[in-house]
Amino acid sequence: MDKKVLVEELNRLKESSNYRSLTLQNENGLNLSSNDYLGLGRDRSLREEFYRDNLPRLSSSSSRLIDGSYDEIMELERRAEEIYGKPCIMFNSGYDANSSLIETFTTKDTLILTDRLNHASIYDGIIHSKATFLRYKHLDLMNLEELLKKYSKRYTDILVISESIYSMDGDIADIERLVALKKEYNFTLMIDEAHSYGVYGYGITYNLKLVKDVDFLVIPLGKGGGSVGAMVFCEREFKEYIVNRSRKFIYSTALPPINSCWNLFILNKMNDFEERRAKLEILKNYTLKLLKENGIKIESTTHIISIVIGDNERVVKISDNMRRKGYILYPIKEPTVPKGTARFRIGLNPNITYLEIEKFVEELRDEINSVL
Ligand SMILES: Cc1ncc(COP(=O)(O)O)c(C=O)c1O
Structure with missing residues (x-):
């Protein structure tokens, strides 16, 4: 194992905006990158009920x-x-x-x-x-x-x-x-x-x-x-x-x-989670509609909404700007997705409000239009 070769490879990843690093999870922003689709993992009352028994x-x-x-x-x-x-x-x-x-x-x-x-x-x-x-x-x-x-x-x-x-x-x-x-x-x-x-x-x-x-x-x-x-x-x-x-x-x-x-x-x-599922379904339809109305191209039909940006550098820049505005929206790059299809992958959950999603879509539209 030659450390110099590894460092060169890491540098190449940095140059192509494809370098990965661990960042402390931000609990304060609106999280659009979680897979906790029903909000079960973060639900305090559910945990309290669980620990009680x-x-x-x-x-x-x-x-x-x-x-x-x-x-x-x-x-x-x-x-x-x-x-x-x-x-x-x-x-x-x-x-x-x-x-x-x-x-x-x-x-x-x-x-x-x-x-x-x-x-x-x-x-x-x-x-x-x-x-x-x-x-x-x-x-x-x-x-x-x-x-x-x-x-x-x-x-x-x-x-x-x-x-x-x-x-x-x-x-x-x-x-x-x-x-x-x-x-x-x-x-x-x-x-x-x-x-x-x-x-x-x-x-x-x-x-x-x-x-x-x-x-x-x-x-x-x-x-x-x-x-x-x-x-x-x-x-x-x-x-x-x-x-x-x-x-x-x-x-x-x-x-x-x-x-x-x-x-x-x-x-x-x-x-017992029917209400959460129904809320998620309504939120999903509303979000897909808003994205379309705002000219943001999507192909998904489910609670996972994929917005392909294409270029690594651009997706990272938009993600950074969105983070500064209070949105947790991680960029997804190769090799997780095919080269040239870097994207955002919005994971909805029923705790997100309509107002939050409206504001988010507007901010995202502005970023997509301004970061070229
Ligand atoms: C489709 C699919 N299968 C399997 C896995 C791996 O599951 P786990 O995170 O439990 O290892 C994931 C997630 O990372 C996934 O998206």
């Missing part, structure tokens, strides 16, 4: 297979299985779940067909697997079908991976069509619902009654779930195989009881 340990002190399968995590998996109608196994994060499932269940004879814009955790799993992979055009299931037609005779083991709502574009995959294709071409289907859990209750796949048809349903809990960790739903034999073969599941300290207890608390309360 629960005093779980803060560490599991062990991996799942040794001493880490404590009451709360077993109960969480049991209850999740009861709700979703399929066995559940907890991973410490969505990143671990996605990457490990791909590493564990594919071989050199597998073909992975992945949406071009799938999350880095999916790509890391693919890179660390021995499988061959091809990317289909984002959300383009005709393109996916072309690939299936072309390759389904050559490969008997095909894994198709999609997210439900895309985190950087705020658009939605057609899960019904994916399931129909699975029935026709007989592949293994994996869906990541990181950005729909909570906002769509138990998720889009659950609402469509398609959990039984998805081989690996991954539900990371760090966003709308107001927590951390990921539920994976799969058949019993797959769960057994994970317990025996998934290195990220086996060789890591289990999530702490406090977290499992909180995940269970939220899971059981999911139907």
Whole structure:
């Protein structure tokens, strides 16, 4: 490892406005960059209610297979299985779940067909697997079908991976069509619902009654779930195989009881959050309308609103100016999004008022028009 080479690389990142650094979270501005889509993670009264009845340990002190399968995590998996109608196994994060499932269940004879814009955790799993992979055009299931037609005779083991709502574009995959294709071409289907859990209750796949048809349903809990960790739903034999073969599941300290207890608390309360979901829906429609009226180009149709600026330097400058005006609006740059599509990604939540969003859209419009 040559430190000089690393420093040169860091300097290049700085020159291209692509350098990343840790900044203290600003609690005072209007936060438009959080994934706490229902406001559950920051809700004080919910926390007070939780702590009134629960005093779980803060560490599991062990991996799942040794001493880490404590009451709360077993109960969480049991209850999740009861709700979703399929066995559940907890991973410490969505990143671990996605990457490990791909590493564990594919071989050199597998073909992975992945949406071009799938999350880095999916790509890391693919890179660390021995499988061959091809990317289909984002959300383009005709393109996916072309690939299936072309390759389904050559490969008997095909894994198709999609997210439900895309985190950087705020658009939605057609899960019904994916399931129909699975029935026709007989592949293994994996869906990541990181950005729909909570906002769509138990998720889009659950609402469509398609959990039984998805081989690996991954539900990371760090966003709308107001927590951390990921539920994976799969058949019993797959769960057994994970317990025996998934290195990220086996060789890591289990999530702490406090977290499992909180995940269970939220899971059981999911139907009580209807008012928040309805508020978010109205706020989303209002925000999309305001952005359009103010000439700001958007493609999203969900609570995640993507505003592509293009140039790194410009997106950073606008973000800095907005921060000075009291808005927390982080710039998103490559490699998180494709080069040349640097953007803002607005994550709405039901606690934002109409007045706040009106003022924000005006300020953003002025910045976009003045920073050239
Ligand atoms: C689509 C998607 N999948 C998985 C992850 C990773 O989940 P986690 O943050 O729980 O590791 C994220 C978020 O970072 C994500 O956006």
